[in-house]
Amino acid sequence: xxxxxxxVSLLVALSMLLVSCGGGQTATPAAQQPPAQAxxxxxxxxxxxxxxxxxxxxRNDDLxxxxxxxxxxxxxxxxxxxxxFAPTAPAEYNGVLNTKLEGGTAGDLITCRPFDASLALFxxxxxxxxxxxxxMENFGDVAKSAWITDDGKDVFCVPMASVIHxxxxxxxxxxxxxxxxxTTREEFFKVLDAIKADGTYVPxxxxxxxxxxxxxxxxxxxxxxxxxxxxxxxxLIAGTAKFTDAPYIQTWADLAAWAPYMPEGFEAVKYPDSQxxxxxxxxxxxxxxxxxxxxxxxxxxxxxxxxxxxxxxxGDTCYISDHTDIAIGMNAATKNPEAAKTFxxxxxxxxxxxxxxxxxxxxxxxxxxxxxxTDPLAQExxxxxxxxxxxxxxxxxxxxxxxxxxxxxxxxxxxxxxxGKLTPEQAGQxxxxxxxxxxxxxxxx
Amino acid sequence: xxxxAARRPFPWHILVFLAPAVLxxxxxxxxxxxxxxxxxxxxxxxxxxxxxxxxxxxxxxxTDPNFAPFFWNALVNNIVFFIIHMVVQNxxxxxxxxxxxxxxxxxxxxxxxxxxxxVLSVVIIGFIWQLILNPLWGVAKxxxxxxGLESLYRPWLGLESTALQVVSLISVWQFVGIxxxxxxxxxxxxxxxxxxxxxxxxxxxxxxFWRIKFPLILPTVGxxxxxxxxxxxxxxxxxxxxxxxxxxxxxxxxxxxTLFYRVFYGQQLQLGDPSMGATVAAMMFLIILTGVLxxxxxxxxxxxxxxx
Numbered sequence: 212x213x214x215x216x217x218x219v220s221l222l223v224a225l226s227m228l229l230v231s232c233g234g235g236q237t238a239t240p241a242a243q244q245p246p247a248q249a250x251x252x253x254x255x256x257x258x259x260x261x262x263x264x265x266x267x268x269x270r271n272d273d274l275x276x277x278x279x280x281x282x283x284x285x286x287x288x289x290x291x292x293x294x295x296f297a298p299t300a301p302a303e304y305n306g307v308l309n310t311k312l313e314g315g316t317a318g319d320l321i322t323c324r325p326f327d328a329s330l331a332l333f334x335x336x337x338x339x340x341x342x343x344x345x346x347m348e349n350f351g352d353v354a355k356s357a358w359i360t361d362d363g364k365d366v367f368c369v370p371m372a373s374v375i376h377x378x379x380x381x382x383x384x385x386x387x388x389x390x391x392x393x394t395t396r397e398e399f400f401k402v403l404d405a406i407k408a409d410g411t412y413v414p415x416x417x418x419x420x421x422x423x424x425x426x427x428x429x430x431x432x433x434x435x436x437x438x439x440x441x442x443x444x445x446x447l448i449a450g451t452a453k454f455t456d457a458p459y460i461q462t463w464a465d466l467a468a469w470a471p472y473m474p475e476g477f478e479a480v481k482y483p484d485s486q487x488x489x490x491x492x493x494x495x496x497x498x499x500x501x502x503x504x505x506x507x508x509x510x511x512x513x514x515x516x517x518x519x520x521x522x523x524x525x526g527d528t529c530y531i532s533d534h535t536d537i538a539i540g541m542n543a544a545t546k547n548p549e550a551a552k553t554f555x556x557x558x559x560x561x562x563x564x565x566x567x568x569x570x571x572x573x574x575x576x577x578x579x580x581x582x583x584x585t586d587p588l589a590q591e592x593x594x595x596x597x598x599x600x601x602x603x604x605x606x607x608x609x610x611x612x613x614x615x616x617x618x619x620x621x622x623x624x625x626x627x628x629x630x631g632k633l634t635p636e637q638a639g640q641x642x643x644x645x646x647x648x649x650x651x652x653x654x655x656x
Numbered sequence: 657x658x659x660x661a662a663r664r665p666f667p668w669h670i671l672v673f674l675a676p677a678v679l680x681x682x683x684x685x686x687x688x689x690x691x692x693x694x695x696x697x698x699x700x701x702x703x704x705x706x707x708x709x710x711x712x713x714x715x716x717x718x719t720d721p722n723f724a725p726f727f728w729n730a731l732v733n734n735i736v737f738f739i740i741h742m743v744v745q746n747x748x749x750x751x752x753x754x755x756x757x758x759x760x761x762x763x764x765x766x767x768x769x770x771x772x773x774x775v776l777s778v779v780i781i782g783f784i785w786q787l788i789l790n791p792l793w794g795v796a797k798x799x800x801x802x803x804g805l806e807s808l809y810r811p812w813l814g815l816e817s818t819a820l821q822v823v824s825l826i827s828v829w830q831f832v833g834i835x836x837x838x839x840x841x842x843x844x845x846x847x848x849x850x851x852x853x854x855x856x857x858x859x860x861x862x863x864x865f866w867r868i869k870f871p872l873i874l875p876t877v878g879x880x881x882x883x884x885x886x887x888x889x890x891x892x893x894x895x896x897x898x899x900x901x902x903x904x905x906x907x908x909x910x911x912x913x914t915l916f917y918r919v920f921y922g923q924q925l926q927l928g929d930p931s932m933g934a935t936v937a938a939m940m941f942l943i944i945l946t947g948v949l950x951x952x953x954x955x956x957x958x959x960x961x962x963x964x
Contacts, residue, residue, distance in 0.1 A: 302900065306921030309928055313704075324925075331927055335704055420814045422904045423924075476791020478814025478905065484792055607925065614722040616926035619902065627906055632816060648721070 262547045263293045264554055265318035266539070267311070269304030272506075276570045284566055285557055292550045312337045312542070319545040320554060323368035323538040325357035326607045333360070333367040338540045340365040344552060346559025354577035357535040357607070368538035369558045371567065372574035375592045376432040376532040379489065379497040379507065382514035384412050388495075392518045396465070399521040403472045406495045414472035416494035418480020425466065425625035426618070428498045431532050431604045433520045434462040440530035440602035448609055450652025455639040461523075463628045463635035470629050478630055486510075500532075501592045504573035508588070517591055519599065533601035535577065613649030620645050693941070695934035706931075713935040723919075723932070727939075729907055730915040733820055737911055738888040740824040741831075746880055748828070749835030754865065756836070757843035767840070771833035778830070782897035785826045789813050813898065816908040823909050827894050831887070835880045842873040874959050882951045889944050892917065912940045 266277075277296035285294060297318060299307045305328055311317035312332065321338065323329040332338045341347060342365060350370050358368035380392070388409055393399040406414040419425050437458035438444070446452035453459075474480055474488060489497040490510035497503075507515060519529055539558055541551045557563055564576035565583065572586035575593055584590045606618040624638040633641070699709045717723045752770060756763055773781060789796050791811045800806050812818040846869055854864045870877075892913025895903055901918050903910035918926075920933025 302923070303921075305923065306928055309922070326925075328925060328927065418814075419905070421900060422902050474792055476809075476811030476814065479789065479791050479811030480814070481786070484790065488792060611925040614926075616924075618925040619923070622902065623904070623906060626904060630814075630816075630905060632906060 261291050261293055262550045263295060264320055264545075264547060264550055265295045265297050266320040266322065267304075267308055267318040268296065268298040268322035269301040269324075270322065270537070271298035271300060273571060274298055280570045281563075281566060284562075285554065288557070289550075289553060292553065294554065308332075312544075315544060317542050317544075319542050319547055319551045321368075321540050321542050323358055323540050325535050325538070325603075327609070327612050329358055329368055329538070329540065330360065333365065333540075337543055338367045339543045339548075340367055341369065341540065341555065342366055344369065344555055344559065346556045349559050349561070349564075349578045349580065351579055353601075354535065354579075357603070358538050358540070361609075368540035369555050370535060370577040371537045371539055371558065372571070373533050373535045373537075373577055374500045374502045374574060375595060376428070376500045376534070377520060377592065377595070378432075378518050379499060379503065380516050380518060381412070381489070381492060381495050382516045383492070384495045384513075385516075387411075392516070393521055394519070395522050395525050397524075400468070403469075403496070407472055413474045413488060413494040414496060415469055416485040416489040416497040417469070417473050418477045418482070418485050419626040419629050420479050420481045420484075422622040422626045424482055424485070425629050426606075426621040427604070428500065429466045429469070429629070430462055430621060430625045431534075431606075432498055432500070433465060434459070434605070435530035435532050435602045436520055436522055436527065437462050438605070439528075440600045444602055444605040444608075447605055448652065453639075454642040454646065455636070459642075460635045460639050463625070463638050466625060467628050467631070467635060470631065473629075500534075501573035501575070501589065504586060504588050504592075505571060508572075508586075515588070517588055519595055529595075529599035530602055531595050531599045532604060533575075533596060534603045534607075537574070610646065610650065615645040615648070617642070617646060689941070692934050693938050695931055696938040698931050700929075700931050713931055714939075717932070717935050717939070726907065726910065726915055727936070730910045730912050731943075733909065734889060734891075734911040736820060737824050737827075737891065738885060740821065741828055741884050741888055742881065744825065745828040745832050746835045746877075746884060749832050749880070750839050752832070752836045753839030753843055754869075756840050767837075770836060773830045774833040776830070778893045779897050781826065781830050782894055785829075786813065786898060789822070814905060816905045819899070819905060819908045823895060823898060826898075827891070830894070834883070838876055838880055839873060842876040843869060846872050871960070872962055875956075875961050878951060878955045878959060881955075882948060885947045885951075886944055889940060889947070912936065912943075916940065 274296060282294045282296060286292065295318075304322075305324065308317060308321065309332075312321075312335075317337075321332070323332075323338075329338065333340075347366060347369070354370045355366050358370065359366050384390075384406070385392070388405060388411075390402050390405055393402045403414045406412050417424060417428065435443070438446075438452070438456075439458070443452055443458060447454070470477070474485075474494070480488075485494075485497065486503070486506070488494045490507055492511070492513050519531065522529055539555065541548065541555060545551050559578075561578060561580050561582075564578045564580070568574060568576045568582045568589070569585055572584065572589035573592070575589070576582045584593060606621055611617045620642055624633055624641055627633040628635055628638050696713055697708060697710060698706045699713070700706050717727055752766075756767055788794050789812060791797065791809075791814075797806060797809045800809050810818065812822040850868055850872075851864055854868045859867065889912060891911060895909050895911060895914050896917065899909045899914075901914055901921075901923050903914040916933055916936040919936050920928055920930060922928030
């Protein structure tokens with residue numbers, strides 16, 4: 212126990228250090244420095260000036276990967292361009308970025324959140340259209356859908372990666388208890404019952420204290436199987452489906468049914484608590500997504516496996532949330548547009564796709580060409596794309612444009628449903644009322 | 657008299673000495689405050705164009721179903737937060753100060769120890785208490801188990817009914833040192849003769865404290881009260897550290913500071929709204945201003961200050 216605490220506190224100290232480093236770097240944005248730094252030029256050609264590009268990002272977990280793998284690979288090919296990766300803490304990124312863009316101190320390259328957050332930046336003129344960028348042809352329509360204007364005319368970010376939802380499980384625990392991987396709802400709850408009856412492991416490592424786990428790792432994880440992926444998501448946008456419909460109520464009812472299998476006092480269990488609970492081998496199943504692969508493989512001392520979100524009943528088509536999560540665009544106010552475009556073209560290339568997807572297992576390339584992955588868990592996640600229909604989180608496109616914000620509301624009500632404060636029906640009613648108050652579906656959609 | 661004033665040169669040195677403070681204060685405090693108040697009368701459009709909208713942001717804050725419930729909820733929570741500090745923090749502070757001032761061994765040790773949490777970072781305080789109260793590996797549960805009360809344990813920080821009170825008490829724990837030190841310095845400033853005279857007149861310890869010492873430190877009580885008020889209505893960091901900007905569960909720990917942060921900066925998929933944020937900030941300013949004015953006119957002017 213003490214060891215876990217030491218590790219946790221070390222991690223926290225480290226992340227604080229990283230955050231403060233990130234803050235330090237962003238405090239002196241490259242845009243304000245003179246573009247030519249004579250003493251920094253090591254390139255043989257004296258006529259070419261070395262330019263520095265700064266990337267704003269929320270992925271502070273990936274700082275070392277960018278510094279050790281990705282940026283050196285780019286700089287080896289483009290010796291005249293120096294790239295600095297300057298991340299901010301994820302929860303603060305949107306606020307910090309907006310403030311920096313307004314103040315004119317943002318980086319040359321901007322990591323793009325999917326859909327409306329980035330669309331708003333493009334409409335305000337902070338991001339450049341990238342329609343003519345060489346390499347953009349490597350991406351299909353679905354990949355680009357999160358970073359395109361509603362009329363489909365302008366693409367403004369180069370898609371980098373998506374994340375896939377699912378369940379991690381402790382293989383050793385399953386072997387010890389003689390359990391097999393569940394594929395249907397019935398089997399899933401049978402497995403949970405068996406683990407609970409045995410008592411060695413917490414059946415489901417999850418808490419509701421941070422709110423978002425309930426929505427992202429619960430609702431958006433198992434939901435697509437109920438609302439039939441894209442079909443249900445598009446129906447919500449078209450207004451032909453409502454959150455008070457059976458698929459949504461059933462999803463929340465499932466979440467409420469998870470509660471007895473979650474750790475005692477789950478109301479105060481935070482995201483890092485559940486991560487440690489699972490990686491320390493005290494829990495059997497962990498609902499989450501592919502982004503956990505690299506940290507889990509580092510921390511867990513047992514054999515780990517994954518399984519797909521369970522099906523309502525055997526034989527149903529499976530749907531997975533393959534969420535377009537991260538892209539990169541160009542600050543319209545950059546002093547070095549040519550260098551920035553060179554970098555973006557490289558990000559669109561197959562070379563980057565292969566490098567990135569393997570350096571960060573669990574973040575899957577959105578490029579058309581298949582990428583060879585070395586990590587077995589990442590391979591398995593990627594293989595689900597062949598077996599199942601892909602969809603994205605239903606609150607991201609269009610539906611979170613107004614007040615009350617659908618995504619925030621989903622966090623709140625999903626946590627309340629698990630905490631037993633709201634019934635699934637009340638949750639659906641509250642969400643739909645909030646959405647109806649501002650969203651009027653257009654028939655053409 | 658007039659002659660003398662006319663002959664005396666203009667006191668330039670006073671201006672020179674005041675200038676740095678006035679300049680810095682105006683530039684970094686007064687100007688942003690006024691500008692923020694100004695922003696609350698404007699609306700910022702999609703293309704960043706600003707337009708004057710008068711009081712409509714305030715009307716929206718008080719009547720719009722997307723803002724009003726959150727605003728009143730945050731205000732009520734903030735008042736609860738303040739009352740808990742006033743009642744628990746300041747009475748414990750007074751008690752500790754009285755104990756310290758009554759002498760005894762190890763006084764310096766206790767004084768520094770009790771003051772220590774105040775100088776720690778709020779991030780550390782939040783982290784430590786979350787670990788102590790953690791349902792998975794917190795010592796709170798184990799310690800209750802030692803006295804056979806394990807069944808009383810609840811995940812207090814995660815329950816809608818208790819989260820706000822627990823967070824308030826953690827803040828009380830952190831800041832109890834400040835009223836303690838203020839009361840303590842006031843108490844040790846009371847001349848020995850007064851308490852001695854009271855003792856000669858036959859007053860006991862309890863009577864001496866409430867009849868002699870407490871009236872003498874009333875100005876300090878007022879200062880502690882107003883400091884608590886201003887501090888509490890500006891509070892943000894501890895709740896943000898422990899519960900995030902959403903101040904869950906179900907906005908149970910939402911106070912003015914976190915509401916402002918959410919509205920101004922936005923979060924996740926919600927875009928920030930600077931002008932509505934400035935409106936919330938202006939309300940915080942008004943509340944604090946009202947409190948300070950009440951203190952100045954209703955308390956400070958009436959309270960008797962004794963020369964000791």
